[in-house]
Each structure stands twice: as C-alpha cells, then as structure tokens.
Amino acid sequence: MASEILPPDAAYAALQARDARFDGRLYVGVTSTGIYCRPVCRVRLPRRENCRFFSTAAQAEAAAFRPCMKCRPELAPRPLPWTTMDASRTLAAQAAAWLDACDDAEASVEQLAAYLGITSRHLRRIFQAEHGVSPLQYLQTRRLLLAKALLTDSTLPVQEVAYAAGFASLRRFNAAFVEHYRLQPTALRRVGREGGGAGPSNPVSRLRLGYREPYDVAGVLAFLAPRAVAGVEAVDGHGVTRTLALTHAGRRHAGWLRVSFDKSGEVGVELSPTLWPAAGSLLPLLRRWLDLDADPQAIAAALGEGAVPGQRLPGCVDRFELAVRAVLGQQVTVAAARTLAGRFAERFGEPLADAPDGCSRLFPAPERIAAATRDDIASLGIIGRRADSLIALASAWPTLAFARREGTPEAAAEALTAIPGVGPWTAGYMLMRGWSWPDSFPPGDVVLRKALSGDGPPVSAKAYLAAAEHWRPFRSYAVLHLWRHS
DSSP states (O other), rough: TTTTOOOHHHHHHHHHHHHHGGGGTTTTETTTEEEEEEEESSOOOOOOGGGEEEESHHHHHHOOOOETTOOOGGGGGOOOOSSOHHHHHHHHHHHHHHTTTTTOOOOHHHHHHHHSSOOOOHHHHHHHHHHSSSSSHHHHHHHHHHHHHHHHHHHHHHHHHHHHTSOOOHHHHHHHHHHHHSOOHHHEEEEEEEHOOOTTTTTOOOOOOOOOOOOOHHHHHHHGGGGGOOTTEEOOOOOEEEEHHHHHETTTEEEEEEEEEETTOOOOOOOOETTTTGGGHHHHHHHHHOOOOOOOHHHHHHTTTOOOOOOOOOOOOOOOHHHHHHHHHHTSSHHHHHHHHHHHHHHOOBBBOOOOOOOOOOOHHHHHHHOOOOOHHHTTTTHHHHHHHHHHHHHHHHGOTTTTTTTTTHHHHHHHTTTTTHHHHHHHHHHHHTTTOOOOTTTOEEEEEEHTTSSSOOOOOOHHHTTTTGGGTOOHHHHHHHHHOO
C-alpha cells in the first residue's frame, strides 16, 4: 500500500547510508528547502526533523515539494510493474502501467476505468490506496518529470517538449510547470545547461535512465547480440543501436536509437531527431526492454546459489518483431533464426535514411506481412507452415489486445495460442520477453528440461513445472539462468 514505506527512522537511516536499494522506492521531502530527493542524492544530509518521506515522486509533488536538480528524481528506477499481489493491488499496478504509457493529452479516469473494466469510483479508491495520489495526479507528475528530463537533456524547442510529454497545449504545459515547480520551463533549461545538459556548448541531446545496481551489462548484451536482426539492430560491447517505428499521440514516428552502458547506475539514450517527439511513449518501452526497474537483490535470492549478480530479463521494444522472431525460432538454433529474421527484414522492411551503420531498415510492419503471400515468405527459406503462421499473426495483430499492450498476461497467452502455429512454448516466451512478465516458464523447453533432468532420465511435463515452483515469482529469470548455464 502507499503507506507501506519504511518507518521514518529507518527511512532516515537509508538516507544517511545513501542506500541504492531504496532508489525509486523512497523519496525524501526537505521542509526547509521545499525540495524532494532520491535516497542516493549527494547533497548535504538534511536534519531529521526537516524530512518527510514518500514512496513515490507523485506523493512528494502532491505535498508541494519540487524535484531536486542534482539527483533528478525523473532518472530513478521505478517500482516493479508486476509483483505477487492481491486483485486490487494488481488493478492499481495495471492502472499505473497504463498511465505510464499514456500518450493521450485528454486521457481521463473514465477511459482508464473502462480499460480495466471497473467503475471510476472504484479505480480512484484503489489507486489512492496503493499509490497515495489520484490517477490524474500520478499522470501529471509523470508528464512533468518527463518534460524536466527533456528540458535538461535535449535541445527540443519548449513547444515540442510539451507535446512529447503529453500536454495538449503549450499554455497548459507552462501553467502546470510554473504551478508545480515555481519555475518557467525556459529557466529550468538554463539551469540544465549550466549543469552540463544539452545546449549551445553541448549540442548532443542525450537522455539518461537510472537502474538499481548491480546490473549484468555483459550478460544482457551477450543475450541480445546473437538474437539481433541484421539491418535492424546492432550490439557491441557498450550498448545497442537499432531502428524503430512507433505511434505517439496518433502519429507515426520512425528513426534510430542507441542505448549505452557507459556510466554505473545509468543508461545513456541517444535518439534520432525523428524519435525525440515520441519520447513520452518510447522511454517506458526502453525501461522494459532493458529491465531497468528490476530488483536485483530479490531476483538473486529467488535464484539462489550460482545466480549472476544483477541478472536482467531483456524484453523488447516491438512486440510484433519479437513474435515473428519467436515463430522463426521454433525448432531451430538461435543462429538459424537470426539468419531467417535478417532475410525477412531485408525483404519486407522499410529502408531508413540517415541511419547508423548496420541499422538501415525498420522491421516489417504487420500490415506488410498480412499482405504477403505464402510463397513470398517461403522463398526466404522459411517453411510453408511457418509462413502461414506469420501471415495469420500479422492479420490478427491489429485486433489483439496484446499488441495494444492491454489485457492480462493470461489473456495474451490465450489469444496467441489461438493463432495457427503459435503453441504454448512460443506464447510463454512472448510473455517472458514481450510482456516482461517475471514469472513465465515456457512449457516443454528442451534445454530447460535437460537442465532439470540432470544426469537422469528426462523429467515428465508435470515434474518439469513442479521443479520450477521454488523460483516463483521470478521463473522468467530462472529460465535465463538455466539457459545461460546450460
């Protein structure tokens, strides 16, 4: 619940220790300055009697505190989007996830309630109980913190910052910014430039995203590299560069991005000029893709002895791309699937101008594949049955709640397995990486079955699932752990 933060004395001890385990879960408002900070902030420790503690940035802002310019609360990792919880808390978490991805400047509580299938009154009650603020206060804080990041780290004009952050007009943006931060947006931009942000002396626009340490950078890059689709994605020893098309506020944006692990505790994000206006929709995707909101201590405890410190669950930025890759990977090696995916992108993908080397194409859109013939796809060396599956998947994609990031993981798995050629393993893999669901265990996986059998005979399907029970609620991480060590 919202009230389930540390007792004040324990919270102050975490602040004294600058304990990174509480980053994104604990904020301190300092009454003598009117500023709120992350527990890892390097400013002078405030006096205990001047501290008020909050579990979210939205609560701190609702109490009229302004975000710190040094520790920048907008960079903090977020609470886990999915955990084991009761029905009301699950709904509140789903509501927050919807608001995090919301790109509608006129979004309402009624829209969100209809999406969840509950009344707006019930939504307000459970959201206030879980997050300590109303849904609209939560959304306003998210948009203002995104705008703060864009003003500090990018050279986007203020009007485009307002649009990217989800405000309907520049007037509304200016009014909200001044009301909450008691500062004009242009004034904040000047402060950001003085502190090393983007500006005339530093024209590179580069966002930053925080995470809880440790983070197994080498392991994540080693997982992504052999699965990178040629022409779409390139992985090196420091990060990933890739192309992407997405819709933000009803408009399509296509370009390239690069994420770099060049500073402990943060990921640097570079975007092509065409993607900056879609930053509001893009940044939540990047957080899920790189699993930046994970709790490494809880995961390590669940995996037990031999766990790699900071293991993460790489997700995706394009669910259709991942679904195609999963179908192509059925009963073939990772390398073979990558070869087929590269051919697929070369044949059906849209060229992207002014892109970095190795990233010259967008992954094919569903409508392009839905219009293809079986022979078109089979000519790439893809067997006919899988070609049929890809066409069926692409044809169904516009109607799938899963594709629109709606519905529950269970409903998504049911919808996927209704498509010809998409079985339980593929659906489980999709939930694990496409949904970033931490507790998926794809049934019948050959490598997992062998790992669980040890030197004995193959385990039964029932024993296979039973053996994974002790890894709940992090069975998806156990899958990667077993794959890695097999």
